[in-house]
Amino acid sequence: GLIGEPAAILQAAEGSDLRIVASFSKTRVTGHLVGRPEIRGASELRGKRVGVRVLGAGIWISTVMALEHLGLSPSRDRISLVPVGSPVEIQRALEEGAIDAALLPVAQSRKLKALGYQILLDDYPGDATAYGGGLVVDVAFLKSHPELVENIIKALVEALAFCLEETNFRAVKEA
Numbered sequence: 001g002l003i004g005e006p007a008a009i010l011q012a013a014e015g016s017d018l019r020i021v022a023s024f025s026k027t028r029v030t031g032h033l034v035g036r037p038e039i040r041g042a043s044e045l046r047g048k049r050v051g052v053r054v055l056g057a058g059i060w061i062s063t064v065m066a067l068e069h070l071g072l073s074p075s076r077d078r079i080s081l082v083p084v085g086s087p088v089e090i091q092r093a094l095e096e097g098a099i100d101a102a103l104l105p106v107a108q109s110r111k112l113k114a115l116g117y118q119i120l121l122d123d124y125p126g127d128a129t130a131y132g133g134g135l136v137v138d139v140a141f142l143k144s145h146p147e148l149v150e151n152i153i154k155a156l157v158e159a160l161a162f163c164l165e166e167t168n169f170r171a172v173k174e175a
């Protein structure tokens with residue numbers, strides 16, 4: 001399957017016999033760290049609850065990076081990282097007061113800003129990258145079908161190359 005690398009690592013840690021055989025993404029971290037209206041600055045996150053999708057996954061990693069960029073440390077500053085669920089569930093938890101802040105997609109953060117919520121971080125360092133999708137394979141399948149896995153990797157690399165070729169922009173956009 002094509003899934004996020006952190007999710008694959010979490011599954012492997014829980015006993016699934018998986019291997020990441022290819023990684024296809026190096027994207028810039030995006031999103032805004034949004035705080036409840038009464039939180040006026042990053043320093044006010046100390047001792048607060050910050051929502052994430054699941055501990056150890058991509059949004060969690062990006063959230064920790066956001067806090068570090070703001071000079072905060074979850075352990076030192078007693079910031080609880082609370083697993084909430086999907087971005088929609090995270091936004092709901094923020095609105096209901098179950099959490100005090102969260103990393104949200106830009107569209108969601110703009111909506112909340114209009115309601116008085118605080119944007120605590122809207123710009124990551126240029127070299128901050130997110131964890132994207134990778135090809136993850138069950139070890140038994142990999143051992144019994146190595147040539148198939150190799151061909152899938154080749155096909156995915158060729159598809160990416162096609163998508164990145166400027167002359168194919170129109171065809172890619174239409175697809």
